[in-house]
Amino acid sequence: MKNSQKGFTNIILIVVIVAIVAVGGYFVLSKKSHQISNNLVPTTANLQTYKNNNYNFELKYPNNYSLIENKTGILISSSQSCQKTLGTGGGQWPKDCFVYELLIQKNKIEGGSAHTPSTKVAGYSSEKFEIDGGMYDNLNQIYIQFEKGGIWYISYVSYHSENKITAENLLHEILSTFIFSE
Known part of the structure; x- marks a missing residue:
């Protein structure tokens, strides 16, 4: 027993x-x-809409981000530290700084990591690649680019190397709202 x-x-x-x-x-x-x-990007309820009449598209981005339109596309940044950093041209990339940029041009960007097929953006096949480093310490970038009618739409987000998941979420959040209004 x-x-x-x-x-x-x-x-x-x-x-x-x-x-x-x-x-x-x-x-x-x-x-x-x-x-x-x-750390996730806000839901679509907290987004505002940007419309581009020259290329007939719109996208949504977080309300608390600032948008600047320029000759080559748009720049959307998360904080004042981003604006200060972009003005310096080098140094340490701030942890709270996320910059989404959309370039509209005739050629795609080559280089970076291997270009792999990515999700469709506005119904168009896209490719994704990453670039680490650059003129800022701890700067990384994720690119997603696609072509429509001979024009390349190149979206990328710049972020501190410790915040990749948040950066990917931001990029996908914005691109999931990208539509052409033809």
């Missing part, structure tokens, strides 16, 4: 240990997923 009680005690001990590990794992994973969700 003593041997069967030892076996039963071992089984109970193993079940208790597994339960403790499972509960601990649950709390660790729920805390991590909560931290990630705090």
